[in-house]
Every structure is written in C-alpha cells, then in structure tokens.
Amino acid sequence: MAAKLESSGRNANRWSLSGMNALVTGGTRGIGHAVVEELAGLGAVVHTCSRTETELNKCLLEWEAKGLRVSGSVCDVSFRHQREKVIEVVSALFNGKINILVNNAGISFRKPTVEYTAEEFSTIMSTNFESAYHLSQLAHPLLKTSGAGSIVFISSVAGVVSLGTGSPYAASKAAINQITKNLACEWAKDNIRTNAVAPWYTRTTLVDHLLADKSFLDEIISRTPLRRPGEAEEVSSLVAFLCLPAASYITGQVICVDGGMSVNVLSIKRVLALNAVFCWHLGRGGNWNEKRSRRRVLLRGERVEVIATQMAAAAVIACGGQAIISWTAPCRVN
Numbered sequence: 001m002a003a004k005l006e007s008s009g010r011n012a013n014r015w016s017l018s019g020m021n022a023l024v025t026g027g028t029r030g031i032g033h034a035v036v037e038e039l040a041g042l043g044a045v046v047h048t049c050s051r052t053e054t055e056l057n058k059c060l061l062e063w064e065a066k067g068l069r070v071s072g073s074v075c076d077v078s079f080r081h082q083r084e085k086v087i088e089v090v091s092a093l094f095n096g097k098i099n100i101l102v103n104n105a106g107i108s109f110r111k112p113t114v115e116y117t118a119e120e121f122s123t124i125m126s127t128n129f130e131s132a133y134h135l136s137q138l139a140h141p142l143l144k145t146s147g148a149g150s151i152v153f154i155s156s157v158a159g160v161v162s163l164g165t166g167s168p169y170a171a172s173k174a175a176i177n178q179i180t181k182n183l184a185c186e187w188a189k190d191n192i193r194t195n196a197v198a199p200w201y202t203r204t205t206l207v208d209h210l211l212a213d214k215s216f217l218d219e220i221i222s223r224t225p226l227r228r229p230g231e232a233e234e235v236s237s238l239v240a241f242l243c244l245p246a247a248s249y250i251t252g253q254v255i256c257v258d259g260g261m262s263v264n265v266l267s268i269k270r271v272l273a274l275n276a277v278f279c280w281h282l283g284r285g286g287n288w289n290e291k292r293s294r295r296r297v298l299l300r301g302e303r304v305e306v307i308a309t310q311m312a313a314a315a316v317i318a319c320g321g322q323a324i325i326s327w328t329a330p331c332r333v334n
C-alpha cells in the first residue's frame with residue numbers, strides 16, 4: 001500500500017497543505033493563533049480575523065517576519081453582516097474558493113444558570129454557535145468549488161460532559177458537536193468534510209485567570225490522567241491533521257484533546273480513597289461543613305492523591321455503607 005502511494009506521488013502531498021487556502025476565525029491569540037501558524041507552516045495561505053485591530057496588525061507583522069503567508073480582517077463574528085463581509089473578502093482574495101474553514105472564535109463566562117441575562121445568553125450563542133453555523137453556510141459554495149473542503153469546529157469537552165463552565169457555553173458547544181455530524185452527512189456529496197476538536201483546559205488568555213488559581217489548577221490536574229492542562233499547539237496539531245489529505249476519510253467526528261480527562265471516570269479506587277480521607281477528616285475533628293480536604297492516601301500499597309469534598313464523601317457513604325468502610329480499613333492517610 002505504502003509503495004503504491006509512493007509511486008503514485010500521493011505520499012508527499014498527503015502531509016502538506018501546499019496550494020490550499022484557509023479562513024481561521026479568532027487567530028490573534030490562543031488556539032486560533034496556533035492554528036494559523038500550524039496551517040501556514042504546512043504551506044496553506046491563511047486569512048484570519050478578530051475584533052481588535054492593533055493586535056491583528058501586530059500578529060500580521062510577526063507572521064510576515066516568519067515568512068508565513070497570512071492576511072487578516074477586523075471582524076466581530078457575532079454580527080451577521082460582519083460575517084458576510086469577511087466571506088466576501090476571502091472570496092475575492094482566494095478567487096471564489098477555499099479549502100479550509102476553522103470556526104475557532106469563542107467566548108466564555110461562567111455563572112449559575114439562573115443569573116444569565118437574555119443578552120449574555122444571546123452573546124455566547126451568537127459568538128460560539130450561530131457564527132460557526134452561518135460562516136459554514138456562507139463558505140459552503142467556496143468549499144465546494146475547491147473540490148476538497150474541510151471544516152473544523154473548535155468545540156470543547158464542556159459540550160460532551162458537564163463541567164461547570166456555564167450552561168450557555170456548554171450548550172453552544174454541544175450544538176457545535178451536533179452540526180459537525182449533520183453537515184458531515186449532508187455535505188459529503190460536495191466533498192466537504194466536517195470535524196470538531198474538543199479541548200479540555202488549554203493555556204490561553206481565555207482561561208489563564210482560572211489556571212492562576214492554585215486550587216482550581218490542582219482540581220484540573222487531579223481530573224486529568226496526563227496531569228496538566230493542554231497547550232494551544234497540542235490542539236492546533238490535530239486541527240491541521242484533520243485538514244490534510246491524509247485525513248481524507250475522516251468526517252463527522254468530535255475528537256477530544258484532553259489529556260485523557262473525558263475517559264477518566266471516578267474509579268472505585270478513588271471512591272474508596274475519598275472515603276478513607278473523609279473518615280480520617282472526621283476522626284481529626286473535621287466536620288461536614290468543611291468544603292474540601294486534600295490528602296495522599298496509601299491504599300492497599302498504592303499511593304493515591306484525592307481531594308475529598310463533602311458531597312463526594314456523602315455519596316460514598318450513601319452508596320457504599322459498611323462494606324466500603326471495612327474495605328478501606330487498610331488505607332493510610334498522610
């Protein structure tokens with residue numbers, strides 16, 4: 001197979017975006033910035049947009065200095081007429097066809113559901129979901145004309161499981177995950193593939209303030225098998241792969257880039273350890289009202305680190321009763 005691909009000359013092209021062009025929304029910071037550099041580094045000509053002209057101009061100069069072929073427009077993707085304008089610009093720039101659309105621009109602010117105003121709800125939905133939907137509609141003829149189009153949505157694991165990121169944000173990302181599947185089926189006949197990349201906490205300006213809080217960061221780390229947040233370049237590499245000819249049979253997929261977080265269920269070992277920490281906590285005069293207790297536990301010879309919360313401990317006791325307490329008897333908490 002490999003020899004056959006080599007001899008047909010396809011092998012070299014499978015890992016290159018040379019001759020292709022792309023629109024990436026929100027390319028001046030974070031994941032979008034890394035995506036612009038990744039696509040341009042693989043040979044694509046890229047157009048990007050953001051709301052802040054000074055930052056955009058600074059990025060364009062830096063990319064030029066690096067020899068990357070990137071242009072840009074000021075555009076707020078939450079407004080319909082500005083989305084229409086940016087597609088007009090791209091169509092003129094790339095002679096009526098584009099190969100790649102990366103719907104990346106997104107915002108998030110978290111609060112309890114009952115506190116969101118109608119305006120806040122609408123801003124999150126129009127920036128994160130409606131913009132991606134409408135830009136895909138507008139780009140459809142350009143992608144089709146290219147002969148081999150690829151759309152990548154930047155979703156989030158918050159659209160797959162409940163994470164406390166704020167319900168409108170989670171709903172906007174879950175909607176993205178669904179249109180990824182619908183468009184994959186509807187537009188396959190036009191040779192347009194659609195996929196979504198769903199990151200977990202990734203170090204960017206969107207979440208830097210959250211990760212600066214040590215207890216928040218510790219909680220993220222404790223839920224992540226790879227024991228750290230992600231980097232923007234670890235997301236952009238998958239985005240680029242999905243745009244390559246090498247990914248030509250992949251469509252309709254939502255792929256998590258999350259250090260294993262979404263497959264990491266609360267293991268029985270962790271439940272038992274939580275119980276042990278809680279018993280230790282009560283034994284030392286702790287009480288139900290204390291919010292959390294972080295401890296290392298030696299559980300049947302293996303060291304486990306846990307953050308015991310009231311709620312988790314209550315659940316352990318409610319579910320496990322005496323059997324769990326006796327099983328965890330050999331635990332040592334230190």
Ligand SMILES: NC(=O)c1ccc[n+]([C@@H]2O[C@H](COP(=O)([O-])OP(=O)(O)OC[C@H]3O[C@@H](n4cnc5c(N)ncnc54)[C@H](OP(=O)(O)O)[C@@H]3O)[C@@H](O)[C@H]2O)c1
Pocket residue numbers: 025026027028029030031032049050051052055075076077078104105106107108127154155156157198199200201202203204205206207
């Ligand atoms: N970082 C994470 O942990 C994480 C996790 C899961 C998913 N995500 C998703 O990844 C995507 C990128 O997030 P990020 O962390 O890279 O965010 P970021 O660091 O805040 O960067 C966002 C980029 O999008 C632009 N942007 C924001 N709103 C825009 C609008 N209305 N119109 C045009 N451009 C806009 C920003 O520039 P201006 O502000 O100048 O417009 C900036 O270039 C988002 O969809 C986010 O939901 C991020």
